[in-house]
Amino acid sequence: MEKVKIFLCQGCEISQKIDLEKLKKHFNSLAQVQSVETLAQLGDGAAREHLNGVEGALLFGACDERTHGSIFKFLAGGNPYQLVNLRERCAWVHDNKSEATLKAQRLLSMGLAELVTREHLTEWDLDLLERVLIIGAGPAGLACSRALAEQGIDVVLIEKSNRLGGTLRRTRTVWPSGEDSEKLLHRLYDGLQDKLHVTVYQETELVNLEESLHGYEVKLSNDAEEEVGAIVVATGVREVGGNLFEFEYRWRDRGKFRGPLAFEVKEGVHPFLLETAFWDAVMLRHEKPEERIVFFMPESVVLPEGFKEGAEKHNIEIIRGSIPGGVTGVTGVTGVMSLRPECKLRVIVKMPRRGTGVTGVTGWKGAHVKLGKLVGNLSENLAQALRIPQDTNGYLAQRRYRIRPRDVVHPGIFVVGGAHTPMPMEETINHAFVVAARIKALFDTKPKRLPGAQIDEEVCIGCGYCAAVCPYGAPILERTDTGHKARMSPRFCTLCGLCIAGCPVFAISDPVKSRDTIKAQIRAWGETS
Amino acid sequence: MKPVTHTTHPQSASSGESEHVPKILGFTCDWAGFALDYAGMQRMSYPADIAFINLRCSARFDLADGVQALTKGADGLFFALCPLGDCHYEPGNHHALARINHLADLLEIAGLRRDRVAFYHADTTYAFGLAQAINGFEEKLKEFGTLSSQALGRPELVLRVAAMKRVCTSEPVRWLLSKELELVRKGNVFDEKLDPQDYDTMIKHILREEYEKGLILENLKEPCSAVDVAEATGIPAHRVFELIVELERETRARLDKIRKERPLYVEVVDG
Ligand code: SF4
Ligand code: SF4
Numbered sequence: 001m002e003k004v005k006i007f008l009c010q011g012c013e014i015s016q017k018i019d020l021e022k023l024k025k026h027f028n029s030l031a032q033v034q035s036v037e038t039l040a041q042l043g044d045g046a047a048r049e050h051l052n053g054v055e056g057a058l059l060f061g062a063c064d065e066r067t068h069g070s071i072f073k074f075l076a077g078g079n080p081y082q083l084v085n086l087r088e089r090c091a092w093v094h095d096n097k098s099e100a101t102l103k104a105q106r107l108l109s110m111g112l113a114e115l116v117t118r119e120h121l122t123e124w125d126l127d128l129l130e131r132v133l134i135i136g137a138g139p140a141g142l143a144c145s146r147a148l149a150e151q152g153i154d155v156v157l158i159e160k161s162n163r164l165g166g167t168l169r170r171t172r173t174v175w176p177s178g179e180d181s182e183k184l185l186h187r188l189y190d191g192l193q194d195k196l197h198v199t200v201y202q203e204t205e206l207v208n209l210e211e212s213l214h215g216y217e218v219k220l221s222n223d224a225e226e227e228v229g230a231i232v233v234a235t236g237v238r239e240v241g242g243n244l245f246e247f248e249y250r251w252r253d254r255g256k257f258r259g260p261l262a263f264e265v266k267e268g269v270h271p272f273l274l275e276t277a278f279w280d281a282v283m284l285r286h287e288k289p290e291e292r293i294v295f296f297m298p299e300s301v302v303l304p305e306g307f308k309e310g311a312e313k314h315n316i317e318i319i320r321g322s323i324p325g326g327v328t329g330v331t332g333v334t335g336v337m338s339l340r341p342e343c344k345l346r347v348i349v350k351m352p353r354r355g356t357g358v359t360g361v362t363g364w365k366g367a368h369v370k371l372g373k374l375v376g377n378l379s380e381n382l383a384q385a386l387r388i389p390q391d392t393n394g395y396l397a398q399r400r401y402r403i404r405p406r407d408v409v410h411p412g413i414f415v416v417g418g419a420h421t422p423m424p425m426e427e428t429i430n431h432a433f434v435v436a437a438r439i440k441a442l443f444d445t446k447p448k449r450l451p452g453a454q455i456d457e458e459v460c461i462g463c464g465y466c467a468a469v470c471p472y473g474a475p476i477l478e479r480t481d482t483g484h485k486a487r488m489s490p491r492f493c494t495l496c497g498l499c500i501a502g503c504p505v506f507a508i509s510d511p512v513k514s515r516d517t518i519k520a521q522i523r524a525w526g527e528t529s
Numbered sequence: 530m531k532p533v534t535h536t537t538h539p540q541s542a543s544s545g546e547s548e549h550v551p552k553i554l555g556f557t558c559d560w561a562g563f564a565l566d567y568a569g570m571q572r573m574s575y576p577a578d579i580a581f582i583n584l585r586c587s588a589r590f591d592l593a594d595g596v597q598a599l600t601k602g603a604d605g606l607f608f609a610l611c612p613l614g615d616c617h618y619e620p621g622n623h624h625a626l627a628r629i630n631h632l633a634d635l636l637e638i639a640g641l642r643r644d645r646v647a648f649y650h651a652d653t654t655y656a657f658g659l660a661q662a663i664n665g666f667e668e669k670l671k672e673f674g675t676l677s678s679q680a681l682g683r684p685e686l687v688l689r690v691a692a693m694k695r696v697c698t699s700e701p702v703r704w705l706l707s708k709e710l711e712l713v714r715k716g717n718v719f720d721e722k723l724d725p726q727d728y729d730t731m732i733k734h735i736l737r738e739e740y741e742k743g744l745i746l747e748n749l750k751e752p753c754s755a756v757d758v759a760e761a762t763g764i765p766a767h768r769v770f771e772l773i774v775e776l777e778r779e780t781r782a783r784l785d786k787i788r789k790e791r792p793l794y795v796e797v798v799d800g
Pocket of ligand 2: 452453466469470471472473474475492493494495496497498499500
C-alpha cells in the first residue's frame with residue numbers, strides 16, 4: 001500500500017476545538033503516513049486547486065459523509081480515500097481541547113486503519129439492457145408495456161392464460177368507477193400488438209431467472225430465452241373461495257339470466273368484490289324487475305358507503321346473520337352456477353329466520369354467487385426466484401410502509417398494481433405509468449453497484465444460516481454431491497452484514513468493510529492514547 | 530476531592546486516586562449514525578472517550594469484534610441502532626440485539642458486569658436521547674471502575690478475555706447461535722418450536738460450558754495437571770476433570786505425559 005496523505009480541515013471550529021498541530025506531529029511520525037497538511041476550508045475552491053493532481057491514498061479529516069460526501073469524492077479524484085468526521089463527531093460535541101484532540105486522533109487512526117486495510121473498490125457499471133420483461137398482461141401490465149414502448153424501450157410481455165386483459169377480462173365493470181371494462185381494455189391494448197418494441201407471448205410463464213452482466217437472463221416456458229434490464233411483476237389478483245369473476249364472465253358472454261339471485265358474502269371479503277357484485281345486482285334489477293336479489297352476509301362484514309341506501313332504492317335485500325355451514329345444497333350442476341336458461345340450478349340457503357333465530361329453509365332457483373377473498377396471483381416459485389417477500393395473502397409484504405410503498409424490490413425488479421395489494425383501477429394504471437417512468441430513469445442514470453457479500457465456497461459448511469436470514473434472498477443454499485453449499489447472487493445483496501457476522505465458520509466476507517478492517521480499526525482505537 | 534483530570538489515560542489511571550476515565554468503543558449503524566451527527570449539529574456534548582465504528586447495519590456486529598475490543602482495553606461497549614421495527618435492513622436490529630445480549634451473557638459468565646454493554650435505539654432525530662444515554666453509560670462505567678483496576682488484576686483478565694474469544698469464534702457455538710431463528714421461530718424439522726426462555730437457558734448453559742473449556746485450554750498451552758488447572762481457573766477440580774475428558778473426546782486436548790503419578794494434559798493445536 002502506498003503511503004497516505006492526510007488533509008485536515010481547519011474550518012467549522014475544527015481548528016479552535018482540536019489541536020491540529022499536535023495531530024500533525026503525531027501522524028507525521030507514523031510510517032504509513034507521507035504527509036499531513038491543514039487547509040483552510042477543504043470544501044471550497046482553494047482546496048480543490050491545491051488537491052488538483054494529487055495521487056495516492058488520501059485521508060480527510062473534515063465533516064459529514066452525508067452532507068459533504070460528494071465533495072470529497074470529487075476532491076479525491078478517483079484516488080482511494082477515507083473521510084473522517086471531525087466536525088459533528090468531535091469538534092462540535094467536545095469542549096475540552098485536550099480531550100477533543102485525543103478523540104480526533106483516535107478517529108483519524110481508525111480512519112487510517114480503514115483506508116489502508118480496504119481493498120480499492122471500483123464501482124461496477126450495471127450497463128443495463130434497455131429491454132423489459134413484464135409478467136402478466138392485466139391492466140397494470142398492459143398500461144406499463146404501452147408506456148414503456150412509447151418511450152422506445154423494448155418490451156417482452158408474457159401472460160399465463162391465452163387471453164390478454166387479466167381482471168378486465170373477468171369483470172364487467174371497473175372498480176370503483178363502474179366504467180365498462182371492455183372499453184378500458186380496448187383503450188389499453190388498442191394497437192399494442194402492432195407497436196414496435198412489444199413482443200407478446202401468451203400461455204407463457206417465467207421458468208428461470210439468472211443474474212447477468214446487463215440485467216437478468218430469463219428462461220420462459222415457451223423455450224424462449226431473453227436478456228432484460230428490468231422486470232415488472234404485474235400478476236394482479238386472484239379470487240379464492242368465490243365465483244364472482246366467473247359469474248361476470250359468463251354473464252357477459254352468455255347473456256340471459258333467470259330466477260332469483262343469491263350473493264353469498266364470505267367473511268374477509270374485499271370491498272372490490274362487494275362493490276362489483278352490487279353493480280351487477282343493480283344492472284340485473286333493471287333487466288328483471290320482479291326477481292328476488294339477495295345478499296347474505298355475516299354481521300362482521302362492513303358495508304361500503306352507500307351500499308345499504310342503494311340496495312333499498314333498488315329493492316335488493318340484505319340478510320345479515322351467520323349462516324351455519326354456509327349456503328349449501330347446490331344440486332345437479334358441476335360448479336356452483338350457470339346462467340344458461342336451460343340449466344336448472346337449485347340453491348338451498350339455510351339460515352336463521354330473521355328475528356326468530358330458528359333455522360328455516362328457503363328454496364332458491366337461480367344463481368348463487370359467492371364472494372370470496374382476493375389474494376395475490378404471484379406463485380410462490382416465481383416470488384422466490386424474483387426475491388419478492390410475500391405476505392400470507394400472496395401480496396408483496398411491505399415491511400417498511402412508513403417510508404413508501406416498496407414498488408422497487410431489488411435493482412431492476414418492480415411490482416405494480418394488484419400484486420402489491422388490491423387497489424382501484426385508476427391507481428393501478430397510475431402505478432404502471434410511475435413504474436414505467438422509474439424504469440426509464442433507471443436506464444438513463446446508468447446505475448453503478450458495488451459488489452455484494454462474497455462466500456468462500458471452500459470454507460462454507462452449508463449450514464443454511466445465510467440463506468435463512470438474508471432479508472433479500474441473496475444467498476441460496478444449493479445441494480452438492482457432498483452436502484450443501486451457499487451461493488451468492490451479489491445483485492440482491494445490500495451488504496447489511498447480517499449473514500457475515502453470523503456465519504459459523506466466517507465464510508462470508510464484506511468487500512467494503514472486511515473483518516480485517518474492523519479488527520484493524522479496533523486495534524487503532526485501542527492503541528491511541 | 531481532586532478535580533477530575535481527563536488527561537490521564539484510562540489504562541494508566543489504575544491507581545484509583547483520580548477518577549477513572551472509562552474507554553468506550555461504540556458501534557453504530559449508518560442510520561443511527563445520523564443521530565450522532567445530528568447531536569453534533571445540535572452541539573449536545575457527550576464524553577469524548579467514546580469513539581464509534583460505523584457499520585452499515587447493526588447486524589454486521591460480530592461477537593468476536595466485541596471481545597476483541599475488550600482485549601484492546603475497552604471498559605464498555607455502546608451500540609447505537611435503529612428503533613425496533615424500523616431497521617433499514619428489515620430484521621437487522623433484532624439480530625443485533627440478540628448478539629448484544631449474548632455478549633452481555635458472556636461478560637456475566639466471565640465474572641464481569643453485563644452492564645458494560647449498553648445500547649440505544651436512536652432514530653435519526655433522537656440525538657438528545659442518544660447523548661443522554663452515552664452520558665449515563667459513562668457515569669455507570671465510572672462507578673464500575675476500569676476493567677484493569679478491578680480486583681482481578683490484569684493477567685487474570687487477559688485469561689478470561691482469551692477464553693471469551695475462544696467461545697465466540699468456536700464453530701459449534703456460532704452454529705447454535707445462528708439456529709435461533711429456526712429453533713425458536715420456525716420450529717425444527719418436526720415442527721417443534723423451542724420456548725424462547727428455554728433457548729435462552731440453553732444458550733447460557735452452552736456459553737458457560739464453552740467458556741470454562743476455553744479457560745481450561747488457555748491453561749493447557751503447556752502441559753498441566755487437572756488440579757493445577759483447577760487452581761489457576763478457580764473451577765472446581767471435579768468439573769475440570771469432567772471437561773478435560775470432554776475436550777479429549779472432542780480432540781481439543783490430549784494426555785501429554787504422566788509426571789509424579791499425575792497425568793498432564795495439553796491442548797491439541799490443529800496442524
Ligand atoms: S452461513 Fe456460512 S457456512 Fe452457513 S451456508 Fe452460509 S456461507 Fe455456508
Ligand atoms: S450481507 Fe445482508 S443482504 Fe447481503 S447476503 Fe448477507 S444478509 Fe443478505
